[in-house]
Amino acid sequence: YLPSICQILNIELITGPIHVQSLAKFPPSRPVDHLILERQKQDAARDEVLDFTRYQQTCDVKNSWLKSSDRHFLRGAIEREVRAAVKQNESDIDERRHRERCEELRTVQNRRREQQVCAERASQVRSRQERLQQRREEERLFDQLWEADRRAKDERERRRAQTQQLRNQEQLNVLKTQVDEAERQRLRDKELKEEETQLLQEQREQQQRQQAQHTRRQQLDQGLRLKMRRLAREQQDELQLDMSILQQLLRQETDQKQEVELREEQQRYRQYLYEELQRQRREEQETEQLIEDKLRETWARREEQNRLQREARNRLMDLVLEARRLQIQQKLVLNQQKQAELQREGEELQRTMEEMKLKDEEEKRRQTSEAYLADLRAQVRQQQQLRCEERAEAQREQQQGLILQQLYDHKVDQILSRPTSHTTAPHPFRRAEGPSSAPRPT
Structure with missing residues (x-):
């Protein structure tokens, strides 16, 4: 689509990382009406190219954001599955080690484990909801930006059409003035020719009268x-x-x-x-x-x-x-x-049309530069947002690890602080303390 437009406009494309630059060949000198038509065609085609470029850039930004979000979500899911597998393995080991403990300890451990699982699930649900909310906010922000861009484009198009209409009206007025002046000049020339013809006719009639008088006298x-x-x-x-x-x-x-x-x-x-x-x-x-x-x-x-x-x-x-x-x-x-x-x-x-053309080209270059800078700022903000999300996710994971470590240490302390029975196997930490502590009868 874009090369066909460029082929129609006779411009050469130089593709960059984000935007598309165009080098236009100046058209040959033609009359004013041809310049107006060429200018309108070039403006329409250039607007289509800019719209296509903005749309392509927006699609690239959305695709990049979706890919990074998918990678982020996939990595988080893998890490959560790995942590869940590690925790499950640890739970199996703890359950195997403490299988012979009392029912109360198992009940407390099960309850704590269930609470921990519920808390993790609630945290996952909250994280998922936050991500969904963040995605909705980002989509809403993109929609707002898109709507603002569309309104700005409509406003620019309206102003451009109004300016073009004023230029066309001025040119039509000038052409009409020239045509009226040419018509008046033609009428004046016609009147002069008629007056000269009338004078020549009167002169011929006078000569004929004189000739008739001379003939009559003879x-x-x-x-x-x-x-x-x-x-x-x-x-x-x-x-x-x-x-x-x-x-x-x-x-x-x-x-x-x-x-x-x-x-x-x-x-x-x-x-x-x-x-x-x-x-x-x-x-x-x-x-x-x-x-x-x-x-x-x-x-x-x-x-x-x-x-x-x-x-x-x-x-x-x-x-x-x-x-x-x-x-x-x-x-x-x-x-x-x-x-x-x-x-x-x-x-x-x-000269005025050339100046306005140069101003329009400068304005379009400025708008292209602003759009490029806006895209760069959006990418920078997106990268910053992604880094902030990664840091927040890392902090949440670190906090969850600290909480799990604290829970694990607290559970170990509770187990170590309770007396052991003769029927149950000694805990590894109790076994490490040595035979100084005698077992109490049940």
Whole structure:
């Protein structure tokens, strides 16, 4: 389980006596969202590794404690059985030696032996109960430590989740601000493009209107010239018609006088027509000249008005374009400043994330060190407790040996202080005293 997690995290395990150290390879530089996901995965996997390590350490401590307790209990049971066998052997020897004693002594000895056995059994029961109580206390202590560790872990997990949520919210706010700013910039660029398109459209329409006016002026000039030519042709046609009528009338006259008069009249009429034609031509020329002058004056006035209007429009267009250019330049400067500010904020956010990452790693190393020290302290306390239990057990065994020795000495003194009978065999201690003491009759 642990190697698979380490393989996923791409870290190398260095197994120690108690804890597990991990050397993490720094991930390559990626965008902020990839860093957040990688950071969350690494935190989750690292928490799983720490949980597994704590659980493994707790199991190792419990197994070590159970093994030492079993060894201690087994050794105590063996020693108790050995002492019981020795005591049983001693009791058999005493019983064999004192088999011939009086019933009262045997009764007292049996009663004392029973009391001693009862006391030993009571002591064993108390010791067993004390050990059971101690085991229950230790299990309760381990349960409390486990519960405290679980609560601390839940609290750390809650704080870590809250901190991670705050970081994610801050990053989302920054990203949202950047997206909103980019959207506003896009809308501003779109408005500028629309305004430029509108200005170009207005300029094209103005050029089209000017072209239409110029075409209209040319059409009016051409129509006026055609009209003047048509009037001149009509007048010439009328004069030619009059001349043809006169000639026809002259051909019909046969009288020479009338012909002379008609010729004179015709001559006068021709002169009149010639003068009239010249006058009409002069009038036409004057009229045409006046019309040309009037047209030139009108078109000059219109051209001047158009020129002034074009200049005014051009000045207005130049002012508008200059204002738009200044606005665009100002917006570009503001955008550059905002981009630089956003870049600085991103760099500051990156530095803050790196610092928080280093702090988290330092905090995890500190927690690992504290857990290792806590495990060492627990092991030291357990060893001290085991040594105290061994010393207490040794003291109890020594006290029990002293009590048994005192009971044995007291029993020997009682036996030695009582008179012996002729029927009973002498006690070894009495036999050692010699024949100076005579046996009393029963």
